[in-house]
Amino acid sequence: MMLATKGNLLTLAGGLRVKARVQHPQVKPRKDRQGWPWVFRYWSDEIQTDGTIKTLRKYQSVGSSKGEGAISKKQAEVERDKFLAKLNAPTIEVAVQQVANTGVALFGEVAKMYEEGYLGRENQIAQPTREKETLYLHEYIVPKWGSMRLNQIHPKAVEDWLHTTFDSWWTMHGVRAIMSRVFYYAEGHGLWEEGKRSPASKAKLGKKRYKYERRILSFDETARVLARLEDTIRLIIEICIATGARISEVLGLKWKHVNLDAGTIKIEQRVWHQAVGRPKSEDSKRILGIGDLVERFRAKATENGATPDSFVFQQKRAPGKPLWDSGIRDALHQAAKAEGCDFPGLGPHSFRRANITWRQQVGGSAIEASKIAGHSDLEMTGEYTFVTPERQNELTRRIQEKLAEAASKRDGKEPAAQPAPVAPDVPPNLAETKPVTTVLQIVRRAPKIPTATIGSSRSALIVC
Numbered sequence: 001m002m003l004a005t006k007g008n009l010l011t012l013a014g015g016l017r018v019k020a021r022v023q024h025p026q027v028k029p030r031k032d033r034q035g036w037p038w039v040f041r042y043w044s045d046e047i048q049t050d051g052t053i054k055t056l057r058k059y060q061s062v063g064s065s066k067g068e069g070a071i072s073k074k075q076a077e078v079e080r081d082k083f084l085a086k087l088n089a090p091t092i093e094v095a096v097q098q099v100a101n102t103g104v105a106l107f108g109e110v111a112k113m114y115e116e117g118y119l120g121r122e123n124q125i126a127q128p129t130r131e132k133e134t135l136y137l138h139e140y141i142v143p144k145w146g147s148m149r150l151n152q153i154h155p156k157a158v159e160d161w162l163h164t165t166f167d168s169w170w171t172m173h174g175v176r177a178i179m180s181r182v183f184y185y186a187e188g189h190g191l192w193e194e195g196k197r198s199p200a201s202k203a204k205l206g207k208k209r210y211k212y213e214r215r216i217l218s219f220d221e222t223a224r225v226l227a228r229l230e231d232t233i234r235l236i237i238e239i240c241i242a243t244g245a246r247i248s249e250v251l252g253l254k255w256k257h258v259n260l261d262a263g264t265i266k267i268e269q270r271v272w273h274q275a276v277g278r279p280k281s282e283d284s285k286r287i288l289g290i291g292d293l294v295e296r297f298r299a300k301a302t303e304n305g306a307t308p309d310s311f312v313f314q315q316k317r318a319p320g321k322p323l324w325d326s327g328i329r330d331a332l333h334q335a336a337k338a339e340g341c342d343f344p345g346l347g348p349h350s351f352r353r354a355n356i357t358w359r360q361q362v363g364g365s366a367i368e369a370s371k372i373a374g375h376s377d378l379e380m381t382g383e384y385t386f387v388t389p390e391r392q393n394e395l396t397r398r399i400q401e402k403l404a405e406a407a408s409k410r411d412g413k414e415p416a417a418q419p420a421p422v423a424p425d426v427p428p429n430l431a432e433t434k435p436v437t438t439v440l441q442i443v444r445r446a447p448k449i450p451t452a453t454i455g456s457s458r459s460a461l462i463v464c
Helices: 006-012 073-084 092-101 108-117 127-145 155-165 171-188 217-229 230-244 247-251 291-304 325-338 348-361 367-375 377-385 389-412 436-447 451-463
Strands: 037-047 053-064 264-267 270-272 275-277 286-289
Touching: 053 073, 108 127, 108 171, 127 171, 127 436, 155 171, 155 217, 155 451, 217 325, 217 348, 230 247, 230 286, 230 291, 230 348, 230 451, 247 270, 247 325, 247 348, 286 389
Parallel strands: none
Antiparallel strands: 037 053, 264 286, 270 275
C-alpha cells in the first residue's frame, strides 16, 4: 500500500510534513584526505526525537581517486546515483513514501489501522482472538506506546515494560506478539522498512515459567474423580480424555457432528462465552475417534431426543443453548478436592494434556498425538507432554537391564533374571487397543469386513 497523499502522513505521523526534492551534486576529489576520496554533498532530512524533521547538509564518500583501489570519476558518479536513488523524491507521493518507511507513523494510529483491518475480519479471525487482542491494545499497549512513533520504540524499553507490567511469562509472550503484529502490519502498508525486525520482537522474556504447577492427574486419581461426577459432566471429561479435544470444541458439538457408526466426532466449531465460532485454527478442524464411548453417546441421543442441529450438551434451564464451561470446572474442583488431588490450574484442559501424554505412553507417536490434538507443530505438542515418574522409572530400568546384560556377557556369566516389568497403569480401553501396525495389517488381510467392524477398527486406530 502506498501512502499517496501528504494528508495521510499528516494523520498517521501527527502533523509531520515532507517535501519533494531531487539532488544531483557534483562529484569532486577531496584533496585534504588520504587517497583523495571522491565526495559529494547532499541534503538529508533527519527525524528528530520530538518527531520533527531537520534538514542537514552532509558529505558522502564513494571511493578513492588515487592509489590502490582507485576508481574513475564516471564510476564515482554511478555510485553517487545509487546512493541518492534512496533519497531523491521527484514527487510528493514518493517523498511521503520515503519518510513513511522510516517509521515516523504514530504507533497508536497504526494500531488503529491494525484493529480496524486485521482484527475486524470476522470471517478470518476467531472471536476469542479478536477480543483478547483488542483488550490488550486498549488497556495496556496503546496507553503506553500510542503517542510514540514506530522508530522511537526500542527493544530495551519494551522489555522493561513487559517485565514490570505482567507477572505471567505467557502473557508477556502474547503481548509482545501483538506488538510485533502491529509492526508487521505497518510494514505491509509501507510504514515500516521492509524486512526490518520490530523492536518488540527483540525484547527478551527470560526463561519460560508457569503460573501454576505443571501436572496431570494419574490414572488412579482420574478414575476416582470421574466416579464422583454426574453423568453429563463425566461424559464431557471422558471425551476430553479419549480424544484430546478442547472443552470449547466438546461443548460446540452438535449431533450432526457425531457419527455413531464410525465411532467418531467431527470438530467443526467451538463455543466461547456462549458464542459459536470457528475452531482455533485450520488444523483444529479434524475427526476424532471416541472408542468405547459410542454406546454412551447413543444412550444420550435417545434420552435427549437428539436432532442434527441440537447441541449434544445443553443447558437444562435453557434448552437449545450449550453448557457453560464454568460449571464443569467447578464440579471438577469439588470432585478432585474430595479425593485429595485438587490443584490450581486443574480443569478440562488438564485432561487434554493427559490425553497427549498417555497417547504416547501406550505406543502412539508424537506426530500422531500432534495431529489428533490439532496442533500446528510438534513444539506445542512437546509443551503438553509430561514424562511421569512411573514412565521415567520404566525407561530407566530398561537401560539398567541392557547395561547389566552387557556386563554379564563380558564376564562370561549368564545375565541375572530380571523381574517382569510392571504393566503401566493404563485404562482398559487403551491397554487393549492393538498397535497401529497390527490394525492396518488386519484390515489389509481380511477380504471382506462388515461395516461395523471397519468402524471399530478406525476407532482403535485413532485411539492408539
